[in-house]
Amino acid sequence: MTIPFDVKSIRTGSVADDGADALSIIPGWSIALAILVFAAAQYLFHGVLPHQKHEMLPMRLLMGYSWGTAFASYVLLIGYVSRDVKRRNMSAGLWMLIVIVMPGGIGAVVYFLLRQPILSRCPHCTTEIASSYHFCPQCQFQMAPVCGKCFRGVRITDVYCTQCGHDLAEDHAPARLRAYSD
Numbered sequence: 257m258t259i260p261f262d263v264k265s266i267r268t269g270s271v272a273d274d275g276a277d278a279l280s281i282i283p284g285w286s287i288a289l290a291i292l293v294f295a296a297a298q299y300l301f302h303g304v305l306p307h308q309k310h311e312m313l314p315m316r317l318l319m320g321y322s323w324g325t326a327f328a329s330y331v332l333l334i335g336y337v338s339r340d341v342k343r344r345n346m347s348a349g350l351w352m353l354i355v356i357v358m359p360g361g362i363g364a365v366v367y368f369l370l371r372q373p374i375l376s377r378c379p380h381c382t383t384e385i386a387s388s389y390h391f392c393p394q395c396q397f398q399m400a401p402v403c404g405k406c407f408r409g410v411r412i413t414d415v416y417c418t419q420c421g422h423d424l425a426e427d428h429a430p431a432r433l434r435a436y437s438d
């Protein structure tokens with residue numbers, strides 16, 4: 257089965273996801289709301305709360321700034337999670353609720369511990385697949401080098417399968433799987 261398609265471009269896209277574009281997926285409404293929340297915190301500390309005579313201005317500025325930053329970060333985090341759940345095929349409503357309701361950012365910690373791997377799409381039939389898959393479950397498109405006898409994952413530089421000793425040269429693996437081996 258030969259499919260004229262460059263898997264390399266799709267791979268690099270999905271692998272870079274976790275770090276590089278983590279910030280770029282934060283939605284616009286979340287950024288706008290964060291700015292609003294920060295401004296509201298300043299107003300609360302400088303406009304609403306009663307001024308005491310002995311209180312120092314630097315302290316008031318510092319409190320307004322730190323609380324404003326904390327709440328604004330929280331809003332950005334919620335925005336990030338709202339987008340991140342979708343590309344991992346997780347329940348958006350449930351996880352948004354957990355992140356918002358659990359106090360002190362604990363919900364977010366639980367989310368980052370339990371979140372599923374990012375899904376990418378099969379280059380051949382566009383089925384959603386996890387990065388750990390060796391073959392597409394719908395069209396059998398081969399995503400990663402495997403042993404032709406025991407079908408466990410192998411490195412493309414291996415000459416023999418590390419699990420069953422099978423001679424990998426006999427498999428005639430598709431050339432595209434060698435393109436991104438190093």
Ligand SMILES: [Zn+2]
Binds near residue numbers: 383394
């Ligand atoms: Zn497929």
Ligand SMILES: [Zn+2]
Binds near residue numbers: 405421
């Ligand atoms: Zn094997």
